[in-house]
Amino acid sequence: MFKANAKKWFSIICAGTLMAGLLAGCGGEKKPATSGTIKIGANLEMTGGNATFGKSASNGAKLALKEVNEKGGVLGGRKLELVVADNKSEAAEAANAMQKLATQDKVVAAIAPIASSSVMAGAAVNQSAKILAISPTASNPAVTVDPATNKVRDFLFRATFIDPFQGSVMASFATADLKAKTAAIYVDNSSDYAKGLAKFFRAGFEKQGGKIVIEEAYLQKDTDFKATLTKMKASNPDVIFVPGYYQEVGMIVKQARELGLTVPILGADGWDSAKLPEIAGASALNNTYFSNHYSPDDNSPAVKKFVEAYKKEYNEMPDAFAALSYDATMMIVNAITKANSTDTVKIKDEMAKTKDFPGVSGSITLNETHDAVKSAVIIEMKDGKQVFNKKVNP
């Protein structure tokens, strides 16, 4: 009785000192527990502007843990539990959510947010609490490599390829498959993601002997693109590359087609949304292609099995966020099994060694900067439907 009370008081005091960051050893448990459920955190965008992304990702992670638990759990029968913390799609909240997962919930590892900026905001917490975080989708290079010191953040990982790869995949696709000699770039100037992609597309396209004839920019929330598209049409490009998010991309594609621009339009994973055909119109989207992490139409056995299980559980098609989050969770489980312990540092060491891990989104190997080296898929839009076009290996 007294002991329980003392513990209660201790944890209240601990909570009080939370801001001081003294919590590494709080709770008096120096050694990791050897029985009971193991908690895995998920710091995700459950509300706010990116709420649909966060929901898909938490569904994917939950499905992964459910499957593992049904097969008897890990480390000799211990069950896994997902603790979801909402970061409200905001970078500042992401740091708080990671702090909560590390200190209150005492997770052994965590799924990091979807957005690169939010992952980076929580990175310091992961580093000091020595708990690994793996983002399903954050593709900005600075997520795993601290730009200030140029050193790898040893507790941060990602289950996705980075932007340079995606940009160069689309450049090769344009020159090799679409036989394009000239290209126009229309970039979302308010997004680092889009600007990075534009840069790497240009580099790749020029390296293959192509020429960028015109580069123009727009801002998020713009609605009228006709003037710029008219100008683009005059320079007669073979393809147009539009890195950006589906909202503006939909309107750009619609208006381009209305102006009689019939050339292929290319993009990247920001296009992946059921809203895209609604905004652009199904026929306008014909002859457009974008790179993505996975396609539910891919007929590899792993994808088929995942799509079936996901549909049974949630009654909807899994998007790329669900698939990547499923993979990230399975990579954590794999690292725990290999470490044969819940010691967070050992789990981190095993995670860094991940090689040829068979994920839904392809075979995943983590390189020395903790980026996943894996294949991308190219999706073609046909009558408003996403159709698997080809898989590109690194």
Add this chain to the structure above:
Amino acid sequence: MDASSFLHQLVQQLINGISLGSIYALVALGYTMVYGIIKLINFAHGDIYMLGAYAGFFATTILKLSFLPALVFAMVVAAVAGIIIERLAYRPLRNAPRIAVLITAIGVSLLLEYGMMLFVTPQPRTFPAVFSATVYNFGGLIVNSQQVLILVTAVFLMVTLTYIVQKTMVGKAMRAVSYDMDAARLMGIDVDKVISYTFALGSALAAAAGVLVGVYYNSIDPLMGIMPGLKAFVAAVLGGIGILPGAMLGGVLLGVVEAMVSGFFSSTFRDAAAFAILIIILLFRPSGLLGKNIREKV
């Protein structure tokens, strides 16, 4: 670029600019009418435009109305909203300092934006295709049926408005109140009623613009009114605030300038150009293109 293709581009950009400009003109008319009558820059006007777009959206999706009834429905909803806003937010401040009313207008604007976000979620919505887009090609010049629709609707509404203001009793009362509110009251004009009419008319025009934009760009969201609201304000100042033909001229001119800047210079300078116009006009011709320099009544 050779001469013929340059000319071709110029005309195409003119078409793009005029269709964008007629939207600005419709919104600018509301600004100008309200300013003309109570000397208030109604910063909530851009959000009335958003409200109108949503009313049109729900009219077509839930009530299953076709384009014209949906347009009328949206205009009525926005007119009522305009009257309510004037009654609740501006009328109690009729004799307050002008800055207090201006700040209230900003407050109303934020209330509408975030209130709508609460009710309809911040997610953008896709406007249903109530008016199919046929593309006409005149020797390489592309005109879309929706652009024609925007232009025709805008011109029709402007003509109607001019008729109301110039030829009807209500219009006469409006002009009287605008000229001298106290004298108008002494002549037995119900000033409050006339101001309500003005808000209703201006709001209805903004709602029409909102529905047209929804049909044309296919996407609406609760913050869609901010930028067009500011641009329409620039248009109103450009033409001479308080002057109806000035708002129309300013709107179309601004749309054309934007199209030309993105077409012949760089798309990144487009918004900069719009606001540079505002600064230049305020510096060199504060009463606008069609305005006369009159001393303010003291």
